[in-house]
Amino acid sequence: MANSFDVVILGGGPAGYVAAIRAAQLGMTVVVVERDKLGGVCVNIGCIPTKALLHSAYIARLLGESKEFGVEATNIKTDYGVAMKRSRKVSDQNSKGVEFLMKKHKITVIKGTGVVQPGKKVKVGSDVHEAKKAVVIATGSRVKGIPQIGLEINKTTVISSDEALLLERVPDTLAIIGAGAVGMEFADIFQAFGVKVTLIEALPRILPIEDAEASDVLAKSYRKRGIDVIAGAKVTKATVAKDKVTLEIETGGGGEKKQVTAGAVLMAAGRAVNTENIGLKECGIQLTDRGFIKVDKNLQTTAPGYYAIGDVAGPPMLAHKGFREGAVVAEIIAGQKPYPIKYDNVPSVTYCHPEVASIGLTEDQCKEKKLDYVAGKFPFSANGRARGTGETEGFVKILRDKKYGEILGAHIVGAHASEMIHELAVARENEYTVEEVDLAIHAHPTMSEAIGEAALDSLGRVLHI
Numbered sequence: 001m002a003n004s005f006d007v008v009i010l011g012g013g014p015a016g017y018v019a020a021i022r023a024a025q026l027g028m029t030v031v032v033v034e035r036d037k038l039g040g041v042c043v044n045i046g047c048i049p050t051k052a053l054l055h056s057a058y059i060a061r062l063l064g065e066s067k068e069f070g071v072e073a074t075n076i077k078t079d080y081g082v083a084m085k086r087s088r089k090v091s092d093q094n095s096k097g098v099e100f101l102m103k104k105h106k107i108t109v110i111k112g113t114g115v116v117q118p119g120k121k122v123k124v125g126s127d128v129h130e131a132k133k134a135v136v137i138a139t140g141s142r143v144k145g146i147p148q149i150g151l152e153i154n155k156t157t158v159i160s161s162d163e164a165l166l167l168e169r170v171p172d173t174l175a176i177i178g179a180g181a182v183g184m185e186f187a188d189i190f191q192a193f194g195v196k197v198t199l200i201e202a203l204p205r206i207l208p209i210e211d212a213e214a215s216d217v218l219a220k221s222y223r224k225r226g227i228d229v230i231a232g233a234k235v236t237k238a239t240v241a242k243d244k245v246t247l248e249i250e251t252g253g254g255g256e257k258k259q260v261t262a263g264a265v266l267m268a269a270g271r272a273v274n275t276e277n278i279g280l281k282e283c284g285i286q287l288t289d290r291g292f293i294k295v296d297k298n299l300q301t302t303a304p305g306y307y308a309i310g311d312v313a314g315p316p317m318l319a320h321k322g323f324r325e326g327a328v329v330a331e332i333i334a335g336q337k338p339y340p341i342k343y344d345n346v347p348s349v350t351y352c353h354p355e356v357a358s359i360g361l362t363e364d365q366c367k368e369k370k371l372d373y374v375a376g377k378f379p380f381s382a383n384g385r386a387r388g389t390g391e392t393e394g395f396v397k398i399l400r401d402k403k404y405g406e407i408l409g410a411h412i413v414g415a416h417a418s419e420m421i422h423e424l425a426v427a428r429e430n431e432y433t434v435e436e437v438d439l440a441i442h443a444h445p446t447m448s449e450a451i452g453e454a455a456l457d458s459l460g461r462v463l464h465i
Contacts, residue, residue, distance in 0.1 A: 005031045007333060008122045008131040009138060010114045010278065013040020015310030015322030016138030017098050022330035024105035028133065032107060033114035033124055038098040039091075040140050042319040045162045048094050050185055052087035053165070054351050057192035061353065065390065078193045081168040088166075116279040120305045123279075134305050134333045137285075137293060138326070139274040141311040145267050150238035151177070157245050158238075158265050161186065170195050171263030175247060177235060178269035179206035181350040184218070186266055188352040191227050198228040198260050200249065202269070205231050207350060211362040211411040213397065218356060218413065221393055230258075238265070273312045288314070297340070299329045307333070321346050345428050349418045354393045357421035360409030360428060361399060372402040376434070376458025378450045380414045382465045385445040391415035396454040398424070398434060405433030410454075416447050423451055434458050 007023045009016045012034030020030045037044050063073040102109050112124040120131040143160035145153040155163050161182055170193050176183045179201035187199045199206065199222065205215040206222075206229060219229050230251060237248040247260045273292060280287070284303040286294045292315075293301055293308035301308050307329050310322035324341055331338040350356040366373045377397045380386040394414030401408055410424040427437050434455040442449045456462045 003031070003127065003129045005029045005108070005129060005131060006133045007031075007136060007330070008114075008120075008129050008134075009033065009136045010116065010122055011040065011138035011140055011310070012038040012098070012109065013138060013140045013310060013322065014042050014319040015140075015313075015326040016040070016136065017101070018323045018326030019136050019138065019309060019330045020107045020326075021101060021105050022327045023333065024107050026330060026334040026336075028330075028334065030105075030107045031110060031129055032102065033110045033112060033122060033129070035111065035113045037095045038102065038109065039095040041142075043094045043098065044091050045165055047319055049087040049091045049165050050161070050189075051351055052090040053083055053189045054185060054353075056083035056086070057189045058353060060192045069390070080170045080193045083193070084165065084167060114278065116283050116285070116306065118283050131305070134307055136329060136333075137278070137280075137301070137306065137308045137312060138310045138322070139278060139312050141271040141273045141317060143267060144270060144272040146177070146235070146238075146269065149235055150240060151235070151265065151267060153267060154240065157240055157243070157263070158267065160267050164266055172196065173262040174198070174264050174266060175200060175245065175260050175262040176266045176268055178267065179229070179231065180208070180268065180270075181348075183266075183268035184350050184352045184356075186268060187222065187227055191222075191225060196226070196228075198230065198262060200233050200235065200247070200260070201229075201231045202234055203231065207356060209348070210350075210356055210358055211397065211409075212364060213395075214356050214358065214411050214413045217394055218352070218354070221354060230260075233258075271311070271317060275312055290314075298332050299325060300332075316343075316346055316348065318346060318348070342429065345425060347421045347425050349421065351418055354391070354414045355417035356411075356413050357417035358409070358411045359421055359425050360407065362409060362411070363399060366399055366408055371408065373399050373408055374402050374458050375399050376454045376456065376462070378453035378457055378462065378465065380447070380450060383445075383447060383450050383453075385447050385449070386415070388445065389415070391447075396420075396450040398437075398451070398454045398458050400434045400455075400458045405435055407432065407434060407437070410451075412451075414447065414450075420448055420451060423448065 006028035007030045009032045012032045023030045066073045114122045114124045173196045175198045187197050191197045207215045233249045233251045239246040245265045249258045286302040293312045299307050309325035311317045328338045347359045379395045381392040386392045397411045399409040437455040442452045
């Protein structure tokens with residue numbers, strides 16, 4: 001006899017556990033099937049421990065610059081192992097927090113690997129759990145290597161972010177393949193802990209999905225700190241030895257060849273979704289050409305009664321996108337009509353130093369769409385608070401529609417960009433114009449004043465430059 005619940009959720013990561021909580025709030029009985037710790041990649045081997053390590057890196061960097069602020073710190077020593085252990089404690093606290101939320105909302109949690117079956121069922125071991133209303137697939141994603149060129153992850157000299165978060169000691173030299181958010185953040189962390197870092201990106205520039213100007217500023221900042229940034233580079237071959245890895249690289253349009261040798265290679269060139277061996281085909285659940293689960297506007301798969309959320313449902317592969325999908329799908333299952341998700345208004349953040357945050361279109365995308373737009377920009381070098389804290393790198397840029405003042409996109413490079421972007425997320429969600437952003441009085445002195453100034457600059461009346 002099957003165990004019966006209103007909703008069965010496969011995966012207890014950000015998308016899955018939020019779906020469970022919202023479904024329970026709406027009066028449904030819920031079971032979450034999770035093979036590892038609750039919280040998924042984000043809480044355990046992703047967002048949370050990485051941010052803890054980035055803060056350790058920030059402290060190391062701040063102490064190195066403290067003399068000019070009148071505080072002399074001598075004999076500064078860094079210990080990655082200590083920082084790593086602290087980050088694990090932070091992750092464990094968060095995972096236990098999710099466990100508490102499951103108990104608070106009377107959500108059943110089953111440890112094990114689930115396989116979906118026809119008839120809105122999920123099998124875990126020899127037990128079968130039946131959903132009266134819906135099955136929600138939230139199995140997430142995992143790191144991947146490039147075995148075709150010899151870079152299969154071996155967890156010693158060729159590592160992923162998973163292993164990087166558990167190192168007791170750092171290598172003397174490290175090559176990072178992939179300069180998206182993950183690669184940029186680990187380059188920042190390891191450089192602060194004394195590692196000689198080489199950052200390799202196949203596309204023409206680092207942070208390729210961000211605004212080109214933001215990428216340029218960050219590349220200059222990294223090179224200034226001694227990080228070797230190689231963009232437009234293809235790794236053609238890797239030779240993996242016991243204590244080092246040698247990479248053959250082609251750079252530039254002419255196919256110039258270069259060799260990079262490092263004590264270890266960190267693979268940060270994308271993730272693979274977890275859709276294998278979970279019974280999708282047997283249930284009639286189809287995949288897209290890119291390997292994601294095919295869903296409609298209500299996040300329902302090609303099999304009625306089966307939904308997919310989070311990374312497996314398609315990009316952007318971000319925890320906060322998964323959070324919102326989890327809440328929305330629970331409301332749909334409950335028979336409500338939730339506010340539609342605006343996928344073009346999901347903020348993107350890279351938590352390196354300086355931080356990069358964006359929302360909406362880039363300048364290149366505005367040009368591709370042939371939009372009549374105006375860019376307004378304000379540098380932090382002209383911001384009083386930034387000067388006071390010595391965090392003058394970067395800028396705020398707002399792209400507005402020339403005729404109506406609509407905010408087409410916004411880009412921030414600088415300290416606290418991850419916090420500041422939300423003013424513009426709210427503005428875009430509520431269709432505020434740049435004039436309305438300016439009408440909001442920004443406290444002085446704050447970094448956020450740069451947002452108001454960028455809005456003014458787009459109107460041709462910036463005040464402080």
